[in-house]
Each structure stands twice: as C-alpha cells, then as structure tokens.
Amino acid sequence: MxxxxxxxxxxxLAVNLAVNPLDAGSLxxxxxxxxxxxxxxxxxxxxxxxxxPGDSLLFTAGLLCVPGIRGxxxxxxxxxxxxxxxxxxxxxxxxxxxxxRGGRALLARGRSRKLKEGAAxxxxxxERYGHGRAVVLARFVPVVxxxxxxxxxxxxxxxxxxxxxxxxxGALWTVGLVLAGYGLGSSVPNVDRYLLPLVALVVIVSLIPxxxxxxxxxxxxxxxxx
Numbered sequence: 001m002x003x004x005x006x007x008x009x010x011x012x013l014a015v016n017l018a019v020n021p022l023d024a025g026s027l028x029x030x031x032x033x034x035x036x037x038x039x040x041x042x043x044x045x046x047x048x049x050x051x052x053p054g055d056s057l058l059f060t061a062g063l064l065c066v067p068g069i070r071g072x073x074x075x076x077x078x079x080x081x082x083x084x085x086x087x088x089x090x091x092x093x094x095x096x097x098x099x100x101r102g103g104r105a106l107l108a109r110g111r112s113r114k115l116k117e118g119a120a121x122x123x124x125x126x127e128r129y130g131h132g133r134a135v136v137l138a139r140f141v142p143v144v145x146x147x148x149x150x151x152x153x154x155x156x157x158x159x160x161x162x163x164x165x166x167x168x169x170g171a172l173w174t175v176g177l178v179l180a181g182y183g184l185g186s187s188v189p190n191v192d193r194y195l196l197p198l199v200a201l202v203v204i205v206s207l208i209p210x211x212x213x214x215x216x217x218x219x220x221x222x223x224x225x226x
Contacts, residue, residue: 027053028061029073033083036061040087040174043146045094050118050146058084058174062181069185077182084174088139092149092166099153118143122151131157136169145173 027035039057042049061084063069065077121144125134131152138148152162 027057028064028075032073033061033075033079036080037083037087040084041091041094043091044088044149044170045091045098047095047146047150049091050143054145055142055177058177059181062178062183063185065178065182066185077178080178081175084178085171088170088174089167092170093163095146095149096153096157096159096162096166099150100156100159102150102154118147119151122148123155126152126155126157131161132165135162135165136172139169139173 027039031038036057039049039052040054043052043054061075061080062077064073064075065080067074121141122134122138125138125144125148128134129137135148135152135157138145149166
C-alpha cells in the first residue's frame, strides 16, 4: 500500500526515535518527501547540516518512486521533485541571507575542521570561476554546498546574481539526481536488490570532487613551500 509522500507518517514513537539522519533509506521511510525538503533545507541553508546525505537521499528517493521497487515506502515522483526543489532552493537562499547578516564571523565561530576546509574550497571556487559558475558547481560538492551560500552572502555577492544561479544549480542538482535514480530503477530489473551498493556508489562519486580539490590544494601548498 502506497504511503502519502508529503504527509508525515503515523509511525510508532520508537521508530521515529530510531531514525538515522545519515541513512537516506531511514529518513525516507520515516518522513517521506517531507523529510527530503527538511534535510535539503538544513544541508544547504544551515551550517549544522553539512553532514547530511543530500546526494544519496535524492538518488534513493528517485529509486523509490519506481512502481514495483520493494522498499519501506513508495514515493510519488512529482511530490519528490517538488519537495527537493523547495528544500534546496529555500535552504540556499536562507543560507545566503544568514551570511549577509552574520558575515565571516559566522563561519569563523565554527569548530568543525570539515566546515573550515569547505569554506576555503568555497572561497576558492568563487575566486576561480566567478559567482555564477561557483554557485552552480558547489551544489555537487558535499560540505562546499553548505558553506558557499552563507559565504556568498558574507562576501556581498549581488543578491540577484546569487538567486538566479542558485536556482539554476539547485534545479540541476535535485532534478538530475532524482531522475537518475528513477531512470535507473525503471530500466534495470530488480534494481532494488542492489540498493545499498548503489547508494554507497553515489556517496563515493559525490565525494570525488571534494577529494580532488583537497589533493590539488595540498599539492599547491607543498609546491609553494619548496
């Protein structure tokens, strides 16, 4: 029996308490499409959300929209797309305005090493690619997509420019990953048997840009100290 994707499921309290925020399947089983919107809002708008599984969540949600896929919940593709876009776009815009009001002091107060490294990568993207390309590219790099939005606000990136490009990047990221999961689930028989390996692969692939940036930065630092 299909579960209404936007309605909060009436699950037992014990199940809700057992939700793993790092597990896409757990989040979707407990909260449906509403969970997608909340997670993406936190990941792209609030610095505390840098650890959340945005990429794997979107891909898994797309898979769970395919009729016949065995899972704890079946989702509606239009509702998943709407929730994904709403969470990602509203989150990024919120992060931008938080950065505009809080400035660099907001990022400086963070104690997480990952956040500080992400802030350095985000600033580098802005300097290297310009505002538009950096905002779009950051969507596909974990942690960087969390800190670039408030950083853009702190650096006084024009609001109109940021809004245009974050909408373009957010739509490309969310719709692309959801449809990738949906397309794979629709074309590969019994793909649900390989759900965990597929999600793990998405997580690994999503981390490649960050790893390459860190490696390139380390090599540049080592070359400069010689």
